[in-house]
Amino acid sequence: MSGQGAFPVLDPASVEPRRGARYPEHLRAAFATREKRVLGDPLGLTNFGVNLVHMPPGSESALRHWHTREDEFVIVIEGELTLLTNAGETILGPGMAAGFPAGKADGHCLVNRSGRDAVYLEVGDRRAGDEVTYPDVDLAAIWRDGGRVYVHKDGRHY
């Protein structure tokens, strides 16, 4: 709790960043340099997750995806990020927000096409049974035995 003693307070700078993504290995390249600092879990929150994400130029937030049961929210803190959806591309500057309701079949991701670092905050709730569709690659996350597992689009496991 970063020196705040009894207070339920967290300095994001004190959180060790998680680098890279957990996708099957051949899909990980674009995510090697982005850093996620998990803020909700160390504060004891379980109903939703909150991450502060540092995006160097050229990095991507995730494979373009959508969730069946979980809502997602992002807000840009610093720099510029390009949002990709079925509608195409739009640039989000500091303070701009975007939301991805559960079950809306429109994949999204953020990419940093600018020449400088960007930072955004992401929030997503946690729901048993949530599955994830990745429209652009041969990947899906399906719900099995209490968690999500990656499979090919034809159902074979990775």
Added chain:
Amino acid sequence: MSGQGAFPVLDPASVEPRRGARYPEHLRAAFATREKRVLGDPLGLTNFGVNLVHMPPGSESALRHWHTREDEFVIVIEGELTLLTNAGETILGPGMAAGFPAGKADGHCLVNRSGRDAVYLEVGDRRAGDEVTYPDVDLAAIWRDGGRVYVHKDGRHY
């Protein structure tokens, strides 16, 4: 959707702020000047709420409170806010986060004791049956008929 056309994007500056609190009238004074811009709802999110809150000097975020079933998260975007909990007071500067897990019986609120405006982002999930305890005043929010209603601590309605 603030001119972003088909994109699920929101410029918080385009959102009409909600001023003041919905507490019983004699408890509203400290909240008259703070402005909440609701970001999650206009983006179609329902599992959790996200608000951007503008706090002029002297304003308070809420009566000190805790939730039985809902998690809360805050992060300071701009300025300085003082967090009040059972542990006392601590100042949160820009970038500092705090979390309030469901069921943790420690009331919290943010007050602006600085000489300039502050801005923070708040996230809270939504759970049927959630009730709210206000340790410092004769108020409680209890779950009845699908929503929360305000009562005195002895159960009488306001």
